[in-house]
Amino acid sequence: MSRTTTTTRAEYCVIACADAWRDNGEVLASPMGLIPSIGARLAKRTFSPDLLLTDGEAMLVGLDGTAEGWLPYRRHLTMVTGGRRHVMMGASQLDRFGNQNISCIGDWQQPARQLLGVRGAPVNTLNNPVSYWVPKHSRRVFVEKVDMISGVGYDSAAAAGPSATRYHRIPRVVSNLGVLDFATPDRAMRLASVHPGVTAGEVQAATGFPLALPDGVPYTREPTATELRLIRAVIDPDGLRDREVPPA
Amino acid sequence: MTDKTMTPEEVVSRLHSGMTLGIGGWGSRRKPMALVRALLRSDVTDLTVVSYGGPDVGLLAAAGRIRKLVAAFATLDSIPLEPHFRAARQRGAFALMEIDEAMFMWGLHAAANRLPFLPVRAGLGSDVLRVNPGLRTVTSPYEDGETLVAVPALRMDAALVHLNRADRLGNGQYLGPDPYFDDLFCEAADQAYLSCERLVDDFAGAVPQTLLVNRHSVTGVVEVPHGAHFTSCVPDYGRDEAFQKLYATTPWPEFAERFLSGDEKTYQSAVQTWHEEQT
Numbered sequence: 001m002s003r004t005t006t007t008t009r010a011e012y013c014v015i016a017c018a019d020a021w022r023d024n025g026e027v028l029a030s031p032m033g034l035i036p037s038i039g040a041r042l043a044k045r046t047f048s049p050d051l052l053l054t055d056g057e058a059m060l061v062g063l064d065g066t067a068e069g070w071l072p073y074r075r076h077l078t079m080v081t082g083g084r085r086h087v088m089m090g091a092s093q094l095d096r097f098g099n100q101n102i103s104c105i106g107d108w109q110q111p112a113r114q115l116l117g118v119r120g121a122p123v124n125t126l127n128n129p130v131s132y133w134v135p136k137h138s139r140r141v142f143v144e145k146v147d148m149i150s151g152v153g154y155d156s157a158a159a160a161g162p163s164a165t166r167y168h169r170i171p172r173v174v175s176n177l178g179v180l181d182f183a184t185p186d187r188a189m190r191l192a193s194v195h196p197g198v199t200a201g202e203v204q205a206a207t208g209f210p211l212a213l214p215d216g217v218p219y220t221r222e223p224t225a226t227e228l229r230l231i232r233a234v235i236d237p238d239g240l241r242d243r244e245v246p247p248a
Numbered sequence: 249m250t251d252k253t254m255t256p257e258e259v260v261s262r263l264h265s266g267m268t269l270g271i272g273g274w275g276s277r278r279k280p281m282a283l284v285r286a287l288l289r290s291d292v293t294d295l296t297v298v299s300y301g302g303p304d305v306g307l308l309a310a311a312g313r314i315r316k317l318v319a320a321f322a323t324l325d326s327i328p329l330e331p332h333f334r335a336a337r338q339r340g341a342f343a344l345m346e347i348d349e350a351m352f353m354w355g356l357h358a359a360a361n362r363l364p365f366l367p368v369r370a371g372l373g374s375d376v377l378r379v380n381p382g383l384r385t386v387t388s389p390y391e392d393g394e395t396l397v398a399v400p401a402l403r404m405d406a407a408l409v410h411l412n413r414a415d416r417l418g419n420g421q422y423l424g425p426d427p428y429f430d431d432l433f434c435e436a437a438d439q440a441y442l443s444c445e446r447l448v449d450d451f452a453g454a455v456p457q458t459l460l461v462n463r464h465s466v467t468g469v470v471e472v473p474h475g476a477h478f479t480s481c482v483p484d485y486g487r488d489e490a491f492q493k494l495y496a497t498t499p500w501p502e503f504a505e506r507f508l509s510g511d512e513k514t515y516q517s518a519v520q521t522w523h524e525e526q527t
Binding site: 057058059070072073074077080081103104108109110111112113114115116117118119120121122123125126127148149150151152156157159160161162163164166167168 | 274301319320321322323328329333334337338339340346347348349350351353368369370371372373374375376378379394395396425426427428429
């Protein structure tokens with residue numbers, strides 16, 4: 001018998017991110033951030049072996065880093081609009097219908113804090129599935145209304161018409177506290193699971209709008225022994241994941 | 249055939265205030281930094297800058313040369329937020345046409361193909377349409393009847409790009425993993441200036457697909473070794489991360505005084521001196 005060790009919060013986050021790419025088939029997994037990157041590699045090593053990954057630059061690479069294809073920015077944009085991609089982006093703000101902001105905080109004309117700009121969030125959200133990763137769940141991120149809609153949410157897509165909704169989908173939002181989705185009749189954000197050690201009340205308290213709460217919010221699933229071994233010994237042996245999400 | 253070689257100063261003498269100026273590269277990658285530095289030594293100002301923004305935008309913003317910026321972002325890559333771009337935006341220093349990365353690419357394609365616009369899905373439902381009230385939609389005349397964003401052509405008066413190699417006629421070669429959009433910038437501009445790490449006599453033996461820029465779209469060629477510094481120009485060199493960090497953390501007047509008050513040669517030797525001080 002191997003020694004039992006407790007699954008850490010970061011490890012629950014990793015498998016919750018990995019599960020975003022479950023059953024996705026042969027698509028490009030575009031993780032932004034460390035824990036989504038570990039999650040994407042875990043998914044490819046286990047239940048989604050056909051995923052494509054990049055080296056973060058212009059090459060498609062296998063798990064060992066060996067190149068298998070070329071994907072410079074101009075072709076990456078075709079991958080986006082062709083829909084064979086599932087990106088997990090970050091979010092400076094995220095609202096109850098999944099509108100996301102990475103552009104600026106405050107009035108756009110003269111922002112209080114200029115951030116990145118919209119980058120590819122508009123094209124991503126209208127063309128391929130977009131999930132989000134929030135390493136520190138708080139009312140500063142989960143807001144009633146975002147200051148600049150970079151990534152398009154369900155209400156904004158619906159208001160913009162069929163060309164906007166046609167390929168629009170936000171499968172999940174993973175945070176350090178739990179997993180959220182939009183599986184509600186009005187596409188409002190729902191707490192799908194809490195990581196062990198977290199209560200639904202804590203997640204609601206850290207969220208700036210009312211969350212849809214199913215009766216008895218389940219816990220995020222347990223990692224398998226194989227998954228734990230891959231995370232700890234193969235993908236992230238130096239434990240960098242604990243820097244992004246410290247142990248609870 | 250026409251020898252198009254010139255100095256950075258000759259390039260800048262052909263630019264003027266109020267121009268729409270495209271800048272190639274991406275973020276902090278293969279930016280025509282020596283040409284931007286030459287621009288900073290001139291009195292050319294009031295520019296509309298079109299760029300996948302990096303420190304090119306930061307330098308021009310810090311020096312107050314931008315009237316309007318057309319961009320999807322400005323970043324230093326390893327340092328996510330471009331400090332001078334941020335500061336300029338937060339003091340309302342210039343107008344901004346903030347569009348998505350793909351919208352930007354199709355705007356370049358439209359300009360290179362002399363089309364008024366190209367349709368894209370990106371932008372619908374986002375605040376890109378709110379902050380750009382001039383953007384219009386276009387409805388498909390076919391059975392689908394889809395309504396899409398009509399991205400206007402991003403036609404430019406001049407473009408600046410930096411490649412690994414070029415010949416004297418204006419043919420340019422990239423040797424790194426990504427061409428970025430430098431060919432489109434040249435084709436979408438009335439004049440284009442190509443700086444390179446090294447001039448070559450010809451491209452005999454070159455891998456054909458590396459010959460990115462064709463001479464019909466290039467006005468002038470400049471040989472400037474380390475001309476993309478401090479951005480990356482692989483495989484000739486990577487990003488100078490230490491120096492980029494210095495750029496990002498030093499107050500602008502101090503940085504400009506030490507590194508930007510002389511010509512390109514003075515810049516390169518000041519950089520070298522700074523590196524020697526660090527060891």
